[in-house]
Amino acid sequence: MASAMFKKINRFGIYHLIPTLLRSKPDVIISTFPIAAGMMSLIKEAGWLRSVPLITVITDHSVHSAWIHPQTDLYLVGSDAVKMGLLEMGVESDKVKVTGIPIHPKFSIEQNRSRLRNKYHIGQDQKVLLIMGGGVGIFKHFQPVLKQLDNMPWKLKIVIICGHNQKLYHHFMEISRSSKHDIQVEAFVNNINEWMAIADVMITKPGGLTISEAIASELPMIIFKPLGGQEADNTHFLLSSGIAIAADNRSELIDQLNHLLANESILDLMRANMQMQTMRRTEALRPGCGRCCAASVSVLS
Numbered sequence: 001m002a003s004a005m006f007k008k009i010n011r012f013g014i015y016h017l018i019p020t021l022l023r024s025k026p027d028v029i030i031s032t033f034p035i036a037a038g039m040m041s042l043i044k045e046a047g048w049l050r051s052v053p054l055i056t057v058i059t060d061h062s063v064h065s066a067w068i069h070p071q072t073d074l075y076l077v078g079s080d081a082v083k084m085g086l087l088e089m090g091v092e093s094d095k096v097k098v099t100g101i102p103i104h105p106k107f108s109i110e111q112n113r114s115r116l117r118n119k120y121h122i123g124q125d126q127k128v129l130l131i132m133g134g135g136v137g138i139f140k141h142f143q144p145v146l147k148q149l150d151n152m153p154w155k156l157k158i159v160i161i162c163g164h165n166q167k168l169y170h171h172f173m174e175i176s177r178s179s180k181h182d183i184q185v186e187a188f189v190n191n192i193n194e195w196m197a198i199a200d201v202m203i204t205k206p207g208g209l210t211i212s213e214a215i216a217s218e219l220p221m222i223i224f225k226p227l228g229g230q231e232a233d234n235t236h237f238l239l240s241s242g243i244a245i246a247a248d249n250r251s252e253l254i255d256q257l258n259h260l261l262a263n264e265s266i267l268d269l270m271r272a273n274m275q276m277q278t279m280r281r282t283e284a285l286r287p288g289c290g291r292c293c294a295a296s297v298s299v300l301s
Helices: 002-011 015-025 032-046 080-088 113-120 136-142 143-151 164-176 192-199 208-217 231-240 250-262 264-280 289-300
Strands: 028-032 054-057 074-077 096-098 127-134 155-161 181-184 201-204 221-224 244-247
Touching: 015 032, 015 074, 015 192, 028 032, 028 155, 032 054, 074 080, 080 096, 113 192, 127 192, 143 164, 143 250, 164 181, 201 208, 201 250, 208 231, 221 231, 221 250, 244 250, 250 264
Parallel strands: 028 054, 054 074, 074 096, 127 155, 127 201, 155 181, 201 221, 221 244
Antiparallel strands: none
8 A cells, every 4th residue: 555655656746845845844734726735645645744734725616526635634715615515525514614715915905997097107098908828828829819909990908917938928029019009018917906907808717816816806807718627617607607708719709809898888797796796705705815714724733
């Protein structure tokens, strides 16, 4: 049995992680990613750090078996629906606490949209499109999209957040020079809350944290080329809640974007649905829920 466990650890490439953990002597281990939780569960199952609590923070709006691992001591989840999903999969009730999805407290600050537009030299009536790719994410499909956007009937302010991908940053900078739109390319930023407050629409992948920040910012979303698994589950949550639409190809994306920007009433309805989502969930989607997560960690550790 022990031999089989060592083979699993080596197969996942995590054997080198054990000395680092032993040196750091953690009081508690917190995971926000299914693979990381699985790695730690294997390490504990093999006999290391058995007394150290392992906490998994589920940052999606649904639950998948990939999140569940036998050595997990506590699951912090965003809603009662996710808790019920865990219970149906056999997780004990006392191992699940509804805390909400923790996002930065700055998303709780009410933003003055007019002042922010002046700050960033954006016209009060100009339509602003925010594009976030989640690492590489949608960007590998997006270069032709930017060229197609030139056929739209109005001129947009387009803000592209590339994160740490320098290759994409320089590539989009090159494209921006020949576009009819005002394209602003950013690397990693610390003011995404302000950009979400300014934007009229965001094109993104359905990552749990990103969409939670967008809901807190009341920013309508277009989900571009969602994948299966958790992305499909998060997309279903967004569509069924009336707070986003999805596009599976470039042509559909352009059509959906044109339709949204031409119909302010639809954007208003999506924003109202986001307000309803926040009101329905006592803790979920609220920036202050990070404190609830921290309190839960403190009790267990």
